[in-house]
Each structure stands twice: as structure tokens, then as C-alpha cells.
Amino acid sequence: MTVASTTAAGRVVGSWRAAWLRVEGHWVWYRRYWTANLYSSGLQPLLFLLAMGVGFGSQVRPGAATGGFSYLHFVAPALLVAGAVQNAVGESSFPVLSGFKWQRDYYAVTATPVSPGQLLGGQLIWVGLRLFLAGSVYVLVAWAFGAWLNAGVLLVLLVGVGTGLACAAVVMAVAATTYDEGTRFTSIFRFVVMPMMLFSGTFFPISQIPEALRWLAWISPLWHGNELARGVTLEGLQVLPTLGHVAYLVALFAVGGLLARRYFYRRLAS
Secondary structure, X not given: OOOEEEOOOOOEEEHHHHHHHHHHHHHHHHHHHHHHHHHHHHHXXXXXXXXXXXXXXXXXXXXXXXXXXXXXXXXXXXXXXXXHHHHHHHHHOHHHHHHHHOOOHHHHHHOOOOOXXXXXXXXXXXXXXXHHHHHHHHHHHHHHXXXXXXXXXXXXXXXXXXXXXXXXXXXXXXXXXXXXXOHHHHHHHHHXXXXXXXXXXXXXXXXXXXXXXXXXXXXXXXXXXXXXXXXXXXXXXXXXHHHHHHHHHHHHHHHHHHHHHHHHHHHHOO
């Protein structure tokens, strides 16, 4: 991002201020439809919680696979993170492509002193806020079902937002290089997001996966998020594994963000 932008009136707007102007633009729209939108974004993880944690989970006895905890307590933090990843990919795929291809409002924004990098920063901030709001709804409803054992759930919410943003940055880079109707996003949801949710330790520990395929879970950002989420609520965190999980997510966000910034500039400057 540039250090500052100059408005039409000649005033200087800092990079963060310019990014927040984009967030403000999203909020003007969102405040009219927030009830329906927040309902839809928070509904899916709650349905999974009811089906797996409360329904199916009532038939699962605490054991080695769940760390001695009830299945509800085992699956609740992971479902928050999985829901955040799904929402992040959804908010960073077709909506971002629309800004380039259909609505083309990105071109209008960058015709002002707001740069493509600041536009990208505003998009990431907005996605983070959306994930926080949806995650907060999930936390409150899951609390009513007794899904949380301690105040570590507040850290689970932050883990969910961080994991979602790591995925969002990468998907925004993909969106910025998409020129067709976005058919690749269907493949991403079908062959990346859903398998990642099913086989990254969300519903069962990855020790149940054959060793030859376990590396697929290790490279999944969702597995790293699940391990952090369960660590802060159930088992406690160990220093080296925690640093490894955090480093992976930070690196993914940094690489995705740098690529997205490069492609945003390339596409919006053409």
C-alpha cells in the first residue's frame, strides 16, 4: 500500500483510513440486510453442531479419540473454525470477482485516490469483521447447548477469524486472476473446502486417517486452526506445536496477501 492518498479536496488520507473507507462502503449496504445475512452465515455451523454435536454426539462416548471429552465439547470449537473458513472462501470468491467483472465497482473505487492495495486491505478487514460477527452468533448459541467449558472460547473466536483470513487472502488472489464466470470456485468448494472440512480433524482426529494420506491434513489450514481451537478450550497449548500452527497460518496469509496485492494492482491498473 502507499503511505497516503490525496482526496479530491486535497486532504491526505492515510492507508488505513483509505482501507476503512472501503469497509464503510460495505457497511452502508450490510446494515440494511444484516439480519438475513448474519442468519445465513451463522446457520450452517449451527446445523452441524446440532446434527453432529447434539444428535450424533449423544451416541458417542468420551474416549481416547475425543481426548476424554464429550463429543459436543470436542466438535464445537472445530465447527466454529470450519464455518469461518467456509464463510471466508464464500466472501472472497464470487463477491470479489464481481468487483472486477460484473459490478466493476473496484474500478470505480480505484479511480479515486484509493489504491488497489488499500482496496484489498479494506476487503480483508471487512471479511474479518464478517467472520467475527458470524462466529459470535455461533458462540452464543453453542453456549446455550453447553458446548463451552471455559472462557477459552474467546480465543477460539480469534482463531476462527485468523484461519478464515488466511484462506481469504489466497482465494482473493485467485479471484483477481479469474476472467471467466468463476467456474474454478465451484471446484474449490467441491474439491478443496469440503474435503478439508471432512478430513482435517473437524469431526474426528486425523490419527484415524491412513498414514499415507495424513500429510493432506497437515497442509490444510483448517487442521492448524482446529488444533489451536481445541488447544485453547480443551487440552491446553504446547509451545512448539502452537508456534508451528500460528506460523503456518501467518505465512499463508502473508503469501496470499502479497499475491492478491500484486494481482489487484495488475488487473486494476490495466
